[in-house]
Amino acid sequence: MLKNYLLVAWRNLRRNKVFSFINITGLALGLACSLLIMLWVQDEKSMDSFHANGLRLYNIYERQYYDGRIEAGYYTPGKLAEELKRKIPEIERAADIDLDERNTFQVGDKILKEDGNFASEDFFSMFSFPLLQGKAQNALADISSIAISKKMAVQFFGSPEEAFGKTIRYENKKDFKVTAVYNDIPQNSSIKGDFVLNWFQYLEENSWAKEWGNNGPATSIMLRADAKPDAVRNKIRKFLDDYNKEQDKTFHIELGMQLFNQQYLHSDFKNGEIVGGRIEYVKIFSIIAVFIMVIACINFMNLTTARSVKRAKEIGVRKVVGAMRGVLIRQFIGEALLLSFFATVIALIIASLMLPMFNSLTSKQISFPFFNPVFWVEILGLTILTGIVSGSYPALFLSSFNPIRVLKGSMKFSSGATFFRKGLVVFQFVLSVMLIIGTIMISKQVHFIQTTNLGLDRENLVYIPIEGDLSQNFNLFKDEALNIPGVTAVSRMTGSPTEIGSNTGGVDWDGKDPSVRPMFSQASVGYDFAKTVHVKMVQGRDFSKDYGTDSVGYIINEAALRKIGYKDPIGKRLTFWGKKGAIVGVVKDFHFASLRVAIEPLVLRLRDKEEWGTILVKIETAKTKQAMAGLEKLGKELNPKFPFNYQFADENFNKMYRSEQVIDKLSTSFAILAIFISCLGLLGLAMFTAEQRTKEIGIRKVLGASVSGVFGLLSKEFLQLVFIAFVIAAPLAWWAVSKWLQDYTYRTDISWWVFAVAGIAALFIALLTVSFQAIKAAVANPVKSLRTE
Amino acid sequence: MIKISQLEKIYRTEEVETIALNKLNMEVNDGEFVAVMGPSGCGKSTLLNILGLLDDPDAGSFMFNNIEVAHFNERKRADLRKHNIGFVFQSFNLIDELTVFENVELPLIYTGVKSADRKKRVEAVLDKVQIMHRRNHYPQQLSGGQQQRVAVARAVVNNPKLILADEPTGNLDSSNGNEVMQLLTELNEQGTTIVMVTHSEHDARYSHRIIRMLDGQTVTQNILI
């Protein structure tokens, strides 16, 4: 019996090559794309899942209450881990961690920049980063210890064994002893990097972090196996009250904790609560995957039922010779399974061919888990689900045929079945149109971000890190740099002008309400800051060497001025961290953080002798090459122990929106795919209709219908469906898109033309698809088509 | 074998009601060869469909082998049908995607006959209709007469007690038609009951008895033997 089904299915496939091709291609494309999304989602979800102590590892976050609002984040004081472990018995281990540093190392003549982290002693005992050399408990035990990755060990010493115990020079100022070598960190770890420096060193370099009033580093803890997380949560909530004495009615801090492996996907806070994060993208793409699969399955259903007229006779005969309905249902589901099996095989091939492209698009290193039995079970599940879903309706429909009628040749679709089929096409196009609108809007927002006027000029602005001898030689560097042709201005700051992250409540002014404690973003800058980054002074002036009092002068932005409320701010008092000074300038608001958030009050202070930070160099467009060559030469001259290192501001800025760009590209590809699959279905349906109506068209033409009349007759029906789909999709898409845009304080508007473009595109593509068939039918010789009857 | 009394079949469409069978009475005995004749639209095919349990009557009684089957549900009808009845149609109704062999094999598959058995029985019956040499061909590769012989082979492969043939020679020229009639006569001689609808007096003469219908009723019967 089975053999017979397979035989018929196989021969049907071969006899109707075009239909089979459309059917399998549609399914295969859908499956391939779902497969890629599935791999991506699994990869996202597997982030940080490999730690053996995973269920006992938590991250600490701060919830700051001030000014009537709650701000939260993973920044904590630098000695928190030590104190938590000492005071709370349920906490077995704890580590302060400072992630994503980039430092220069040297062994012999070899000088390299490496990415890495700082962490305290317990780090290797908590997290599962296996050591090839050394012991977890003393890997970071004293101020001269450093742990490096296998990769870095090979780079500098040839092998982990060789590296162990050797010294390595850090930032050309201090030697460290390699106390451990760890295996290279896997791709699915949010802690990355090739070295881990000890925490004593961090605190020495960042003595501010020892103050309980400051925060910056992350803190992770590991609970005892028998500890109750909720009890610990209660104990840490008010933990800082004993340490941070700045807290009062206007300002206080609570601590919270979150499972370590959750942070990657859930790291956005709203009102002090975790509300989401990358998980949103995981959800969006899971939905897109389901959409695409539904579209592909609908194709299948439609094509199969459409073709059923051709198979009606077969069904009638089978029933006459004794097939029961159940048997026929099984046969058709079986055929669908066979097709979806073929489609899966092709999908696996397509997906593995597209994987490298997909990886570079998403900056992942996903590979097919071909040796993982779970993967195959999932694939099998997906195949069977697809086969059953797409085979179900045709099976029920086909098996219900009345044999007398089909054998008599008076086979007509009931209006219910036709309605259902049309409904499916509409549904398919609703999804497609929604995807088109969503995609255009994402692109529009990304474009908006990239072109929006930040209030500063990020074109031709170069960042050079202050490191090594540059921390002493900055002024020399500045003077020399200004002599290079093409360099128009030089300044410096902590951080970068598009990413000022640090904030403080330590600002005071005349007439401040003592019961509130507003937070101000803050950065230290050098002379000529406004001139270099092209921010506009609305009042007062830039920091300048011509005025001796600038070390107690402050520049604020308009948002800060609104908060402070001075009528005539220039020269008025401002006290920052207890240092009394005066406002020398007010700068027009510029975006110094993500466009997702509003522009906060900002205080800029002058610190020309800071040991770290970024040199800002403004250059002329026409002389970029010359200027960069000059800067490189100068950098090597003044800072010979360090490789010359720079970044363009706009590249750096674009990095902040990398995930948006990835989402943009991905959703565009998926939308195109969805439309393509939908059109495959439409093409199949159009072919079928044309075929079905050959006789009708023939008669019409004999009676005098024109080619264009027949063309209109055939196309109208489909275009109507697409139009209805558009009418349904437009409000849904509007709703979804406005929900997504709510994440951005600065956002593009949802213009009517987006909908117009989407609607016209869908109609046009649909018209193109059906017209080929319609034209073919319309110009066919009627005598021929009638004679075949 | 068949006893029908007061059988009614009415087709209702939105505008009209067609009485296809009007209180029809009829009997067919085991081993008989009956021809049904009558003008177009008088209800012959309708009658045959009901006899073949493809359709159910609206009223009246239909005894098949002394069992009342008029109100059998679809499942029971299908079950009875596949073991007892074979069909031959005017337009052959072979499945284009299957070979001659596979077409004939089909009823055996649905009655659950083992594969080795099937092969034997199909070959035997193909031999009988002299189409064995074409067993691996597809229907379109055969002449009309050959196709109808295959259809007959398919109708008898299950050894049904009753064969229903609706204008089996309607699409054939006279020599091919005669071949098929010959075949049916042989089957009848081997004990199979046959009810055949035809428009041809020539073909009807192969039967034992002719039932003439008009407007959904039997009018006369000619016994030919």
Ligand SMILES: Nc1ncnc2c1ncn2[C@@H]1O[C@H](COP(=O)(O)OP(=O)(O)OP(=O)(O)O)[C@@H](O)[C@H]1O
């Ligand atoms: N599905 C149906 N719906 C409505 N009326 C029907 C249907 N099938 C048959 N009829 C009507 O029932 C009557 C009997 O039809 P039937 O097909 O039995 O005629 P017939 O004797 O086989 O004719 P012919 O010799 O042309 O094949 C006809 O009037 C026909 O129009």
Ligand SMILES: [Mg+2]
């Ligand atoms: Mg008839």
